[in-house]
Amino acid sequence: MKRLLTSLFLFISLMTFGQTSYSEILNNCTLSTVTDFFMVEKDEVLNKFRDYCVDGTGKNEKFAVLLDWKSMPFTDTGFKFENGFHQNMLHKSVAYDYLYIKDIIIPIKQGCAKYESYTTIYTFKCDAATLNTIKSDRKPLRLLAIFKPGFFMDAWIDHYCAVPVGLYLVNKDTGAVLLNLSSYLKNINITTEKQKLTRANRVKVAEERQSSGNTQPTKMVRCNTCHGTGQQKWEYPNKTKYETCQTCAGRGYVPALW
Numbered sequence: 001m002k003r004l005l006t007s008l009f010l011f012i013s014l015m016t017f018g019q020t021s022y023s024e025i026l027n028n029c030t031l032s033t034v035t036d037f038f039m040v041e042k043d044e045v046l047n048k049f050r051d052y053c054v055d056g057t058g059k060n061e062k063f064a065v066l067l068d069w070k071s072m073p074f075t076d077t078g079f080k081f082e083n084g085f086h087q088n089m090l091h092k093s094v095a096y097d098y099l100y101i102k103d104i105i106i107p108i109k110q111g112c113a114k115y116e117s118y119t120t121i122y123t124f125k126c127d128a129a130t131l132n133t134i135k136s137d138r139k140p141l142r143l144l145a146i147f148k149p150g151f152f153m154d155a156w157i158d159h160y161c162a163v164p165v166g167l168y169l170v171n172k173d174t175g176a177v178l179l180n181l182s183s184y185l186k187n188i189n190i191t192t193e194k195q196k197l198t199r200a201n202r203v204k205v206a207e208e209r210q211s212s213g214n215t216q217p218t219k220m221v222r223c224n225t226c227h228g229t230g231q232q233k234w235e236y237p238n239k240t241k242y243e244t245c246q247t248c249a250g251r252g253y254v255p256a257l258w
Contacts, residue, residue, distance in 0.1 A: 021175040029062040040102045052149035053160040067143040078125035091204040106147050106162045107186040140173040151194050155201040157220045220253035228252040
């Protein structure tokens, strides 16, 4: 009987939470409207976040992004999520500690991210009822990431580290919150996190210098041809074509003196 009541309580809780609109969660948040990888660095909202990270202000300002999925395969206990905003230029010792929105990184707990086939895949678990709901129609599903300004990392490739606030699986069309994934986020101390990234960056620079034979310290800067996307976008009357950038060979970044 106790087990039945517990199951009933969890079911009611799930249904109640699933009916919550994510507009309620976005109170006092500035939502970015960016959905295209090519627009991440031009988005006014995210640029405001970057400015706060650089000058150390706006610590209580909250920002949000709806992350579209590039692939979203299901598992027996949940689902995997790959977004199109990945940029794998951190050292391998810390590369799986973050959710990427290109040069913006959101700390997550270890074990959630894994590097597969040249991209980062995030694995999330959920109960059977939620999984069935997700399977019914995943097209409008998005990850809603909420975060505050953290710090700017002048490194091998510049990064803007966020202070995580919340992470949710939502239905973009209905506005419903299907799953609270905030437990996958990592609470950070900004000073400690910056020290960790600084150490990892020293190793990254040393490895890159050794592999290239370059005796001068260098860093990677955004490719001006593709604006950091690694691809060139060609618009035709009936289609859009993407080609690997010839300037940076698809990396999105080129070496420069540091």
